[in-house]
Amino acid sequence: MEKAEFERVIRQIPIGACIIDVNCVITFANPAFSGGLTARNDHLIGENLLTVFSEQARFLRRKIDSVFVLKNSSFSYWQQRPHVFPMRSTRPITGDESQMYQNVQFMPITACDGEVSHVCIVVTDVTAEASYFMQQTDLKNELESEHQQLKKLHQELKIAQRQMLQSEKMASIGQLAAGVAHEINNPIGFVRSNLETLKDYSQKLMKTNETQKKIILKQAEPRFIALLEDVYEKNGIAFINEDLPELLNESLDGTERVRKIVSGLRDFAIQDDENWAEVNLCAEIDSALVVLENEIKYKAKTSVSLPDEAITFWAKPSAIRQLLFNIIVNALYAMQPMGLLSISCAYNESKDVLLTITDTGSGISPEDLVRIFDPFFTTKDIGQGTGLGLSEVYATVQEHHGQVNVSSELGKGSCFEFTFKKQK
Numbered sequence: 001m002e003k004a005e006f007e008r009v010i011r012q013i014p015i016g017a018c019i020i021d022v023n024c025v026i027t028f029a030n031p032a033f034s035g036g037l038t039a040r041n042d043h044l045i046g047e048n049l050l051t052v053f054s055e056q057a058r059f060l061r062r063k064i065d066s067v068f069v070l071k072n073s074s075f076s077y078w079q080q081r082p083h084v085f086p087m088r089s090t091r092p093i094t095g096d097e098s099q100m101y102q103n104v105q106f107m108p109i110t111a112c113d114g115e116v117s118h119v120c121i122v123v124t125d126v127t128a129e130a131s132y133f134m135q136q137t138d139l140k141n142e143l144e145s146e147h148q149q150l151k152k153l154h155q156e157l158k159i160a161q162r163q164m165l166q167s168e169k170m171a172s173i174g175q176l177a178a179g180v181a182h183e184i185n186n187p188i189g190f191v192r193s194n195l196e197t198l199k200d201y202s203q204k205l206m207k208t209n210e211t212q213k214k215i216i217l218k219q220a221e222p223r224f225i226a227l228l229e230d231v232y233e234k235n236g237i238a239f240i241n242e243d244l245p246e247l248l249n250e251s252l253d254g255t256e257r258v259r260k261i262v263s264g265l266r267d268f269a270i271q272d273d274e275n276w277a278e279v280n281l282c283a284e285i286d287s288a289l290v291v292l293e294n295e296i297k298y299k300a301k302t303s304v305s306l307p308d309e310a311i312t313f314w315a316k317p318s319a320i321r322q323l324l325f326n327i328i329v330n331a332l333y334a335m336q337p338m339g340l341l342s343i344s345c346a347y348n349e350s351k352d353v354l355l356t357i358t359d360t361g362s363g364i365s366p367e368d369l370v371r372i373f374d375p376f377f378t379t380k381d382i383g384q385g386t387g388l389g390l391s392e393v394y395a396t397v398q399e400h401h402g403q404v405n406v407s408s409e410l411g412k413g414s415c416f417e418f419t420f421k422k423q424k
């Protein structure tokens, strides 16, 4: 290709090209380069590149030096440095943006001796690509933030649904419990009282029988004595005498257990008419710890953090006392042989009352965690626990329009957090 023809091509291509010598003096600039500049400059040839583009001088100097020294091309991409040369964009990116986004390549031009004599600077307009890329990035960020919002919403919805299910479940179980408690209360009452009478009767009968036997043994003819002993033997009277009091005592114990369950059920179901009062939570915690001192002594160290000010709220004193008992007793049971029981209470920023009871006990598995507030849910052995403790706690929280949150990890411990409104 002829030199003139080649020059014509260079002048016409829509890529900015400019050549400089070792002193950074501009020896060539095609129209795409000089014409694209925002500040028109017709006298680029013979000018020093670093003076013309003084704002970018340090950067240009570094790039050009690296080409002369390393004899390799050097690049500048729009993402790192979008506007090396102040040129008009071919396609505005935003309303106010008029600068061209550009990739710039610094290429070595070697002379016959193999040394780099000039550097050719090629400026490619990537405004369209950059625009597309940035739009996509904005879109991605928007989507990402929407996704995060949706995730948060979903989480909140899940919690609300769980709470709704729990309170619905509790409401229907509460009705059932009230009914069952009422139905069982009467029969268990008369069974117990009849058993007491039976115990009394049986003691009297046994005494009478004993006396009769003694008289007969002393005074009757031998054939009657033999007859009597035969009847005693055949009917196992000696065993009955031993077993009868035990049977009656066991039955009485059984009715006592049923009575306790029924009373627990009633506590859970019936919101009695006890008066509401200003309850001082710190004082209640203190007195619970005093009452449970003996239990605590062998099972846990305690760390109690109560503020100097009194933490008071409107509540049913005995229900709150019972709640503290149930939670502390559960915690002690879970910490065998020794653990740390931490109790704290405070006001939060919205002046609600916060009560936190933490133990380093056995922890609760995720499957059990959703069931602990259900009446009769217990992991204790038969006869050891009724499983009504936490359902009472839940009923108290509901009645006080409070909230309870439990977090637990198997083998590490559990944390019960309560929030109560200051006023009813």
Ligand SMILES: Nc1ncnc2c1ncn2[C@@H]1O[C@H](COP(=O)(O)OP(=O)(O)OP(=O)(O)O)[C@@H](O)[C@H]1O
Residues within 6 Å of the ligand: 326, 330, 331, 334, 359, 361, 362, 363, 364, 368, 372, 377, 378, 379, 380, 384, 385, 386, 387, 388, 389, 390, 391, 414
């Ligand atoms: N702090 C705790 N650590 C580990 N498990 C707990 C804790 N609190 C409660 N649980 C679990 O929840 C179950 C139900 O507790 P809840 O107080 O209702 O009944 P219980 O303690 O088993 O019986 P009761 O209270 O009648 O003696 C317990 O059996 C236990 O499995």
Ligand SMILES: [Mg+2]
Residues within 6 Å of the ligand: 326, 329, 330, 385, 389, 390
């Ligand atoms: Mg319990």
